[in-house]
Amino acid sequence: MKKALTSCSRIEQSKSGKHCALGLSLAALLFAGNVAQAALIETTLGNNNPGFAAGSSTSFSQVSSAQSGQPAPFDQGYGNDLLSNFNQSWTFNFAAINDPIQSAQIAFGIVDTDSGSPGDQIDFFSVDGVDLTASLNSLFEASASATGVYDVFTLSLNSIFSNLTDGSVTVALGLKGPVVNRGIPGVTQDQTVNFNGAALIYSTLSIQTQTTNNNVPEPSVLLLMMSGLLSVFGFKARNARFS
Ligand SMILES: [Ca+2]
Numbered sequence: 469m470k471k472a473l474t475s476c477s478r479i480e481q482s483k484s485g486k487h488c489a490l491g492l493s494l495a496a497l498l499f500a501g502n503v504a505q506a507a508l509i510e511t512t513l514g515n516n517n518p519g520f521a522a523g524s525s526t527s528f529s530q531v532s533s534a535q536s537g538q539p540a541p542f543d544q545g546y547g548n549d550l551l552s553n554f555n556q557s558w559t560f561n562f563a564a565i566n567d568p569i570q571s572a573q574i575a576f577g578i579v580d581t582d583s584g585s586p587g588d589q590i591d592f593f594s595v596d597g598v599d600l601t602a603s604l605n606s607l608f609e610a611s612a613s614a615t616g617v618y619d620v621f622t623l624s625l626n627s628i629f630s631n632l633t634d635g636s637v638t639v640a641l642g643l644k645g646p647v648v649n650r651g652i653p654g655v656t657q658d659q660t661v662n663f664n665g666a667a668l669i670y671s672t673l674s675i676q677t678q679t680t681n682n683n684v685p686e687p688s689v690l691l692l693m694m695s696g697l698l699s700v701f702g703f704k705a706r707n708a709r710f711s
């Protein structure tokens with residue numbers, strides 16, 4: 469690099485700004501091969517544009533519309549606050565990852581967790597077999613949502629990079645009752661019921677990697693570099709003849 473700069477300043481003295489710039493960009497190309505770049509691998513299941521915002525109350529028809537045509541378990545409500553608990557899993561599939569992982573997170577949107585009910589509403593939550601129940605439970609209790617509210621939860625997966633590299637990540641979520649329902653059809657005001665159903669809307673897995681673009685320039689780049697260098701040398705030869 470130092471050599472390239474030295475020859476550039478010589479050309480500058482011979483009043484050729486154009487060739488100087490070309491020489492510098494060629495030098496930059498030569499060294500660009502060693503620059504590490506970040507890449508984002510993002511996979512979404514379900515409907516991440518459902519038409520209602522996180523934290524808002526939803527109607528049955530809004531949720532049905534958002535889930536219409538989506539793959540299970542993003543296609544309908546599962547469990548029922550009166551009859552059974554939500555208990556579902558979903559799997560992300562993507563190309564295996566060879567580059568170092570810098571960060572990772574999972575997000576999901578869900579209606580009717582009833583997290584504002586007394587006590588904990590999560591029975592279990594795991595990502596690729598790693599138990600993250602306590603982490604998600606903290607987010608649930610912070611949201612403290614009432615019946616029918618749509619929530620989006622985002623968790624860091626920075627402690628389980630090695631589980632993410634094989635291109636398959638299975639998430640399992642189970643909710644539990646009792647919960648306190650407020651004013652939904654068939655349930656009287658503030659009635660405590662034994663179970664906790666919910667409707668999953670979408671889930672996104674995001675993995676940030678560091679890609680290293682190693683050493684070997686593309687043939688087209690090599691051609692460009694060679695023609696640029698020839699042009700610079702040709703200019704110097706002409707100058708030598710006329711000086
Ligand atoms: Ca709670």
Ligand SMILES: [Ca+2]
Nearest residue numbers: 580582664665
């Ligand atoms: Ca519920």
